Amino acid sequence: MDRVRRSYGTAVHRPPVSRNHIPHQNTSFDHDSGLVYSEVEVSGSGSHNSWIFDYKTPSIVRARPRLPTATGARPLAHMALIKLGIESQNLTVEALQNLPWSIGERIWQQITDKYVNMRPRSPVCTLTPFSHAESFYIWRTFAIAFGSDFGHSGNRYMLDLRTPSLPLIEYYKGINSGKSDWLTCLRVSPKQITVPELVSISTINNLTVLDLSDGQLYIENRESTFDARIMRSWSELADAGRAFQSLRVLMLGWQEKIDTWIFDMLDGFPHLSIVLFTDCRWIHHKNHKDWEDDAWKHGWNIMPSKRGTKHLRSLLDDKAFYPASISNLHYESTRMAADAAQEPVKSIPDRPLLECWLGTPRPWRHVIDEFPGTRTVYLQKQLRPKVGGGITRPVLSDTPAVKREPSSPNTSQAKRPQGSISSKRRVAKHSAASLLAEMS
Structure with a gap:
């Protein structure tokens, strides 16, 4: 040695x-x-x-x-x-x-x-x-x-390599654990890395949180390397069991190429339970009618704007660790899995956690510093308890169960729960009209 x-x-x-x-x-x-x-x-x-x-x-x-x-x-x-x-x-x-x-x-x-x-x-x-x-x-x-x-949250480790002197693949080898002795939370900026370096993220076997965040002013003239081709290749590798078997959280910030095609490709990740968007051109709360049906068909629940931002703020604003760190999202996904399995969180053994920032990806400081707005979308997977123990793929405790027609077993034809954004607005509008009718 x-x-x-x-x-x-x-x-x-x-x-x-x-x-x-x-x-x-x-x-x-x-x-x-x-x-x-x-x-x-x-x-x-x-x-x-x-x-x-x-x-x-x-x-x-x-x-x-x-x-x-x-x-x-x-x-x-x-x-x-x-x-x-x-x-x-x-x-x-x-x-x-x-x-x-x-x-x-x-x-x-x-x-x-x-x-x-x-x-x-x-x-x-x-x-x-x-x-x-x-x-x-x-x-x-x-x-x-x-x-x-050694997996207590107080023993987390932080690597902030702002000026990497080696190809990023060399750093991937260092933070990777073939036997998953520890889990890795990675934050990179697709505008700062090449396509091969972005594709090679799939070689990190123990990756649990991935944050792809651009938005730095001095690299705005560069085009992001993250697009549908990259996501499709990752989804195919994950679906085949060759990569991303530990990935639970995906964060996408300032990605201009993301559209509704993202929901089809998220199905390939077996343990993905939280997906976050911020400042993405085609997915935000103001245009939720354009994408929320696709999200629901693929088993994703949408948190209301203010509630989702406040919940995310409590996870990112960690005074006991690194500013705007993303590793708390791993513990949030563990809590969701424990709730679905109807077990206490302490009964699920956790592994040591490493957080690594490569380059200068933009931290999600706006979630902490600004008033909750419509720019950040918080999605949670519908995790349902499995009969006889364990967890099956595609629940928030406050979301009604999916009701299906006897002749339509597919989830794509499932009815949207009454707690969704559009349903709330339709109910409120109908109630106001009825009230005016009664008053007249």
């Missing part, structure tokens, strides 16, 4: 160097110039994956404890924890997986508290803050070693 050196005062990252590095030195003589020189060969593991070991990525956001002030010698266990925190980059899955979580939790707490002893020989127990002590490498190691025990 690569060793990473660190400066205790500033947490400066240096590229990993091979532990077994032995410089090879030869002395040579140049007959033309008469100079004697030495040749040194240095072999390293390469720095292309140094971002995985980087300390400068945004760490877990939490309230920092005050500096403890105590005198006297520390307990031996405390000194061992400090040493593990300092040498955390040398920890491996094999070294941790046999430990009980009660001990692993103390080690992780020591790493994230970011306090190390700068004066070990001093009688005063002085601890100094050590910024960004946990790297993505050590978080990933804990996620693999402890699994669902």
Whole structure:
């Protein structure tokens, strides 16, 4: 395993160097110039994956404890924890997986508290803050070693790589987990990436939340690479069981090419339960009559404008994590699945959660800062309880069940529930007319 050196005062990252590095030195003589020189060969593991070991990525956001002030010698266990925190980059899955979580939790707490002893020989127990002590490498190691025990929402990790120096496919490999030891929430801007990079998102097996958000002013002159062809290829891969098997939430922001064709292709994603649109030209609440029938036929319930925006605001405005983070939407989809299965949320084991922003996709800050409007559409899949346990695909607790005619078993001919937008308006209009008639 690569060793990473660190400066205790500033947490400066240096590229990993091979532990077994032995410089090879030869002395040579140049007959033309008469100079004697030495040749040194240095072999390293390469720095292309140094971002995985980087300390400068945004760490877990939490309230920092005050500096403890105590005198006297520390307990031996405390000194061992400090040493593990300092040498955390040398920890491996094999070294941790046999430990009980009660001990692993103390080690992780020591790493994230970011306090190390700068004066070990001093009688005063002085601890100094050590910024960004946990790297993505050590978080990933804990996620693999402890699994669902490490899946508490307070242990989420955030990667905000605003200026990627590598092709995005290399970052996809880093945040991907073939065995789904952790789940990934990804936010990218289709205007900033190429078509192959956008298609390759399907290689992320553990993707649970995908946010495709454009809208940055300095890239408005570029055309978005997301269109019906990309969505169709993703839908076919998901329907064949080759990709997007963990995807639960899809967010589409400032996508001008989206139209009613999106609902046909959403059927291919087996576990998709939440779809969000914002500032999409052809899908918003003002023109709901043009698309809500298609949404209902494919099993999607539409939240009213103000209610949906307020509900989304509570999920995006997370004071305990990263500003405008999207990972809470994963927990919302888990709650929906628990409600459909008629089980408590705590009974469903969750996996560690990683959130990654690549480039500068536009965060949905308007949902948090502005008054609820008609620009954001919140759709939820009709999840119905399965007889005998489990969940079947295509319910909101406040939505009436679908009523079908005996001769029409298809959902495409199902009647829209009375709680939909158009039904509410027709009922209100009819009631007003009846009232005027009675008054006359």
